[in-house]
Amino acid sequence: PYGTGTAPQGASDAVIARLRVDRDNLTVGALTSLRRYALRQGDNSVAGPDLTWQATPNLRLRAQWLASRTTALPDGSGALAASTAQTGSALYANAFWRADPYEAGATIENKTLGFRNDNGFVTQTGVRRLALDAHRVWRNLGPLNEIWLNLNAENVHDPVTRATVYSQVTPGLYTGYSNNSEFSVEYRGLTRQRVNEIGRASCR
Numbered sequence: 001p002y003g004t005g006t007a008p009q010g011a012s013d014a015v016i017a018r019l020r021v022d023r024d025n026l027t028v029g030a031l032t033s034l035r036r037y038a039l040r041q042g043d044n045s046v047a048g049p050d051l052t053w054q055a056t057p058n059l060r061l062r063a064q065w066l067a068s069r070t071t072a073l074p075d076g077s078g079a080l081a082a083s084t085a086q087t088g089s090a091l092y093a094n095a096f097w098r099a100d101p102y103e104a105g106a107t108i109e110n111k112t113l114g115f116r117n118d119n120g121f122v123t124q125t126g127v128r129r130l131a132l133d134a135h136r137v138w139r140n141l142g143p144l145n146e147i148w149l150n151l152n153a154e155n156v157h158d159p160v161t162r163a164t165v166y167s168q169v170t171p172g173l174y175t176g177y178s179n180n181s182e183f184s185v186e187y188r189g190l191t192r193q194r195v196n197e198i199g200r201a202s203c204r
Helices: none
Strands: 012-023 026-037 043-054 059-074 080-099 102-111 127-141 144-157 164-177 182-186
Antiparallel strands (some): 043 059, 059 080, 102 127, 144 164
């Protein structure tokens, strides 16, 4: 579960269009994508709006919502075939805040089981992802150009059953020296990942 299927793709025609309008601190756009397969194997279409808003000098907000409709789906043999339309959606929203020497971000992503984007790449569907990160930097400390103290947290779960697919809380430290040398360390002891009956990780 929580993955996307694969199928051999034959000849097809693809169209991708992007519209963007900038107004002061606001950018509004729209995306549409279409892939139509030869031999009447069906098609996949994706469309939706997005925006970026620099709400304050320190805060930037971004969001995108996409809806998909797919008739090109794998048949019993795994090959693409024209089928009853399958629909789905994908939501992405992000807030990023920076006030030197601090910065932080928050992201939510939600992809329903029926979402497909044949002109793009989708690693998981049927999951909701929540992510938080926080950082603090010190610069020009003796031989060190910078030191970053980092904290990243993430939770991926099934929004219907509430089952956890993946979760992690990762503190870390990064240092940059002269001559492009660097050092980083992270603690990964707070990571959990769901596995299936044969011990393989659920798609991620």
